[in-house]
Each structure stands twice: as C-alpha cells, then as structure tokens.
Amino acid sequence: MIGLLSASAPEVAPQLVGWQLRSTIGGARVAVEIEEVEAYTADDPASHSATGRSLRNASMFGPAGTAYVYLSYGIHWCLNVVTGPTGDGQAVLLRGARVVEGRRTVVERRGRADHLTDGPGKLCQALGITGHQDGIDLTASSELRLIRQPSRPVVATPRIGISKATDRPWRWLVDRSVTSGPA
DNA sequence: GAGCCGATATTCT
DNA sequence: GAATATCGGCTCC
Numbered sequence: 001m002i003g004l005l006s007a008s009a010p011e012v013a014p015q016l017v018g019w020q021l022r023s024t025i026g027g028a029r030v031a032v033e034i035e036e037v038e039a040y041t042a043d044d045p046a047s048h049s050a051t052g053r054s055l056r057n058a059s060m061f062g063p064a065g066t067a068y069v070y071l072s073y074g075i076h077w078c079l080n081v082v083t084g085p086t087g088d089g090q091a092v093l094l095r096g097a098r099v100v101e102g103r104r105t106v107v108e109r110r111g112r113a114d115h116l117t118d119g120p121g122k123l124c125q126a127l128g129i130t131g132h133q134d135g136i137d138l139t140a141s142s143e144l145r146l147i148r149q150p151s152r153p154v155v156a157t158p159r160i161g162i163s164k165a166t167d168r169p170w171r172w173l174v175d176r177s178v179t180s181g182p183a
Numbered sequence: 184g185a186g187c188c189g190a191t192a193t194t195c196t
Numbered sequence: 197g198a199a200t201a202t203c204g205g206c207t208c209c
Contacts, residue, residue: 038201046201055194056193056194071191071193072202072203073190073192073193073201073203074193074202075202076191076202076203078201078202080201093201112204115203115204119202119203120201121202121203122203161200161201162200162201163199163200
C-alpha cells in the first residue's frame with residue numbers, strides 16, 4: 001500500500017476512490033467509503049505546500065501515508081493523505097465519503113441525519129478527526145486507518161473551493177452513471 | 184436545487 | 197488586516 005501511495009498525488013487520488021477509512025477515535029467505530037478526492041502537488045499554486053514548509057503544513061512533507069490535518073476557515077478540520085516522495089509536499093484531500101459503519105455515531109457527532117459526509121469539514125467531524133490526528137500514519141494507526149479496496153470508476157472535474165490553478169482537472173468522484181445510480 | 188452571506192482561527196503580508 | 201482546500205441557514209425559484 002505504501003508503494004502505491006508513493007506515486008504522485010494526481011496518480012494516487014483517483015485510485016483512492018472506493019477505499020475505506022476506519023476511525024476508532026473517541027472509542028466509537030466509524031467506517032466510510034471514499035467517494036470524492038482532490039490532488040495537490042508541490043508545484044501547484046493552490047497547494048498549501050506551494051509557499052514552502054511552515055508550522056501548519058509540516059506533516060504534508062512527511063512520508064507517503066501520513067495524515068495532514070489542517071483547520072480551514074478557522075472552523076473546519078480537513079484531512080489529507082500525503083503521497084509522493086518524503087519531503088515533496090504532495091497530498092490528496094478527502095472531500096466526500098459514504099458512511100458504511102457507525103452511522104449512529106456520525107449522526108450524533110453531526111447533530112443531523114442528512115449531509116453527513118458530503119464535504120471535507122463534515123467528513124472530519126463525522127469521523128471525529130481534529131488536529132490531534134495531524135501527522136499520524138494512516139497505514140498503521142489504530143485510531144484512523146486507510147483500508148485498501150478495489151478502485152471504483154471515477155470521473156475527473158476541476159477542483160472547487162480554491163482560487164488558483166482552477167483549470168487542473170484534479171478532482172475525482174465516483175462515476176454514478178457507471179455504478180447505476182446513487183445507492 | 185441554486186445562490187447569497189456570516190461565522191470563526193490560523194497564517195501570511 | 198486580508199485571505200482561506202468550508203458549512204449551515206436563509207432566500208428564491
């Protein structure tokens with residue numbers, strides 16, 4: 001799995017769609033299937049690593065499989081999976097997922113029963129992810145771990161929520177037309 | 184369903 | 197002091 005994650009973010013990102021992310025944070029078990037991702041590279045103006053290493057993005061320069069968790073807009077935690085060579089500053093942002101286990105816990109954490117994990121901030125809240133998980137190894141940690149699954153058909157689109165390099169088609173989501181409609 | 188807008192913290196200018 | 201890889205609540209279709 002590490003070998004696979006060592007490829008560049010735009011190569012790894014589409015393959016991550018369909019994988020599971022399991023959390024035991026706070027003693028509750030929650031599992032989701034990744035449905036939407038975005039790739040960010042070091043020479044990417046929209047990437048946090050573009051301006052060099054800093055206190056906030058330090059873990060983005062760690063080895064492949066490292067979790068890079070940051071606070072967005074002062075409110076929302078967002079989870080990235082570091083890819084590429086150590087020190088390169090590449091990562092895949094997890095934007096959306098489908099709850100496959102621990103739905104009760106997720107509803108409790110989110111305070112609502114709809115739109116549980118359809119955004120990076122919501123995804124982290126659902127799994128209980130905060131800055132505490134920044135820098136952990138997603139291939140070995142017991143509280144937050146990636147589980148490899150067969151990749152699913154994806155479609156590529158431009159990234160959203162950013163103001164630079166918006167022309168790069170580095171967002172991937174499950175191709176609903178191939179998987180015969182929403183679950 | 185789409186579009187506007189305020190809330191809020193850390194970083195960088 | 198401005199910008200930001202967002203969200204939820206509100207409006208108006």
